[in-house]
Amino acid sequence: MRISVIGTGYVGIVSGACFAETGHHCVCVDVDRSKVDRINAGLAPIHENGLDEILKRHVGTRLTATTDLAKAVHETEITFIAVGTPFDGKVIDLAYVREAARQIGAALKAKNGWHVVVVKSTVVPGTTDDVVAVELERASGKKAGVDFGVGMNPEFLTEGTAVDDFMRPDRIVIGGSDERTLAAQREVYAPFAGTPTLAVNNKTAEMIKYTSNSVLATMISFSNEIGNLCSTLGGVDVADVMRGVHLARYFSSLQPDGQRVQAGISSFLWAGCGYGGSCLPKDTKALSAHGAARGMPMPLLDAVIATNLAQPERMIRLLEKHFPSLRGVKVGLAGLAFKEDTDDMRESPAIPLARLLLERGAIVSGYDPIAKETAQAALPPGVTLVDSLDALARGNNAILLVTRWAEFRRLPELLKGLASPPLLVDGRRIIDPASVPAYEGIGA
Numbered sequence: 001m002r003i004s005v006i007g008t009g010y011v012g013i014v015s016g017a018c019f020a021e022t023g024h025h026c027v028c029v030d031v032d033r034s035k036v037d038r039i040n041a042g043l044a045p046i047h048e049n050g051l052d053e054i055l056k057r058h059v060g061t062r063l064t065a066t067t068d069l070a071k072a073v074h075e076t077e078i079t080f081i082a083v084g085t086p087f088d089g090k091v092i093d094l095a096y097v098r099e100a101a102r103q104i105g106a107a108l109k110a111k112n113g114w115h116v117v118v119v120k121s122t123v124v125p126g127t128t129d130d131v132v133a134v135e136l137e138r139a140s141g142k143k144a145g146v147d148f149g150v151g152m153n154p155e156f157l158t159e160g161t162a163v164d165d166f167m168r169p170d171r172i173v174i175g176g177s178d179e180r181t182l183a184a185q186r187e188v189y190a191p192f193a194g195t196p197t198l199a200v201n202n203k204t205a206e207m208i209k210y211t212s213n214s215v216l217a218t219m220i221s222f223s224n225e226i227g228n229l230c231s232t233l234g235g236v237d238v239a240d241v242m243r244g245v246h247l248a249r250y251f252s253s254l255q256p257d258g259q260r261v262q263a264g265i266s267s268f269l270w271a272g273c274g275y276g277g278s279c280l281p282k283d284t285k286a287l288s289a290h291g292a293a294r295g296m297p298m299p300l301l302d303a304v305i306a307t308n309l310a311q312p313e314r315m316i317r318l319l320e321k322h323f324p325s326l327r328g329v330k331v332g333l334a335g336l337a338f339k340e341d342t343d344d345m346r347e348s349p350a351i352p353l354a355r356l357l358l359e360r361g362a363i364v365s366g367y368d369p370i371a372k373e374t375a376q377a378a379l380p381p382g383v384t385l386v387d388s389l390d391a392l393a394r395g396n397n398a399i400l401l402v403t404r405w406a407e408f409r410r411l412p413e414l415l416k417g418l419a420s421p422p423l424l425v426d427g428r429r430i431i432d433p434a435s436v437p438a439y440e441g442i443g444a
């Protein structure tokens with residue numbers, strides 16, 4: 001099929017590249033010329049495992065990038081909108097989605113024949129039908145459902161494993177109010193025959209995405225609340241508590257041969273310094289705001305958000321047990337990206353942690369194996385970036401482990417070799433407390 005994707009951020013470029021990998025022809029569109037040039041040179045605009053290889057295979061043949069949205073729409077049969085939907089502090093900001101819809105609508109005005117427009121961006125229930133379809137109709141002078149189709153296809157990829165998630169999906173959700181719109185999406189995903197595919201209306205597709213993210217955020221904040229209580233109990237480590245919980249057969253099913261198969265959801269029942277990234281923080285806030293606007297407040301979700309916002313402060317309190325005044329104390333942040341295997345700094349707990357430390361007069365440095373340029377831009381001024389974990393370990397009084405990078409599992413070995421090893425404050429609970437000279441951990 002001939003596909004266009006509007007927006008070449010994390011979702012757009014991964015989707016576009018994977019569409020090409022599955023045999024489709026894909027044109028990726030962005031307003032940012034530097035991203036377009038990078039893609040056309042075969043270079044991924046973001047760090048994502050396996051993405052560079054796919055671009056090298058298909059750029060110039062089945063995959064191209066352009067800033068010319070109208071041309072991309074004219075040359076393709078189906079257009080996915082994958083632009084950002086930030087939270088503006090009160091509600092979801094649909095400015096990018098509206099603008100993309102307006103431009104696609106203007107292109108459709110001059111295009112003959114049926115075309116399908118599918119929203120892939122995460123948008124609150126009602127947006128596809130009440131905002132995108134309306135903008136498309138206004139700009140094109142044509143009728144949704146008659147002259148063109150409007151669908152909703154939420155994206156479930158996780159940064160760090162995005163290519164693998166896309167190529168081996170656990171589910172495909174396609175939304176649309178007419179059979180032709182659904183059929184076009186079925187054709188796009190035909191290479192994934194065998195994957196459960198749910199065809200629903202657009203509002204349900206939108207709601208599935210928010211519910212999926214909200215349940216994960218809820219489990220994380222619940223675990224953190226339990227961890228914070230464990231810290232006050234004495235002699236109870238949340239890591240042991242959660243291991244006991246995970247052994248229930250609904251979290252790790254017992255196979256007939258006696259083996260356990262751990263459900264992936266267990267990994268969200270684990271205490272730490274809080275969730276970040278471009279999705280969970282903004283999607284929980286957007287859904288709660290949407291509920292409030294519809295006269296249906298969501299107090300549970302509000303508590304999930306509040307617990308998460310308080311976790312960085314919990315890390316600081318663990319540090320202050322050893323350094324009651326942080327003035328002049330050298331503190332290193334191990335990991336800056338919001339999660340491992342990505343360079344994405346959006347809403348990373350490293351940002352509030354750095355701010356809180358600087359406010360208290362600490363001397364702050366940071367190390368991340370991949371997030372360097374993105375970290376420099378996102379962190380408050382005053383944080384020095386170092387080039388290796390060894391340098392971070394050697395130069396500080398305390399290390400705060402923020403990101404679950406595999407490399408950080410060698411911290412015990414590294415710290416043991418130092419004459420005056422720093423305190424380790426484990427914000428991800430991946431280090432055995434007994435394996436380092438001085439340890440604090442969320443919920444330990």
Ligand code: NAD
Pocket residue numbers: 006007008009010011012029030031032035069082083084085096099100103120121122123155156157158159278279
């Ligand atoms: P992003 O901010 O990384 O990328 C958006 C891109 O769209 C940018 O490159 C921007 O220049 C471009 N853009 C904006 N307006 C444009 C226009 N009119 N024409 C062409 N390009 C335009 O965003 P992202 O992280 O890829 O997220 C996109 C959407 O997908 C969001 O709604 C997000 O919530 C959702 N989502 C993200 C993830 C994730 O892991 N990042 C996962 C699932 C869903």
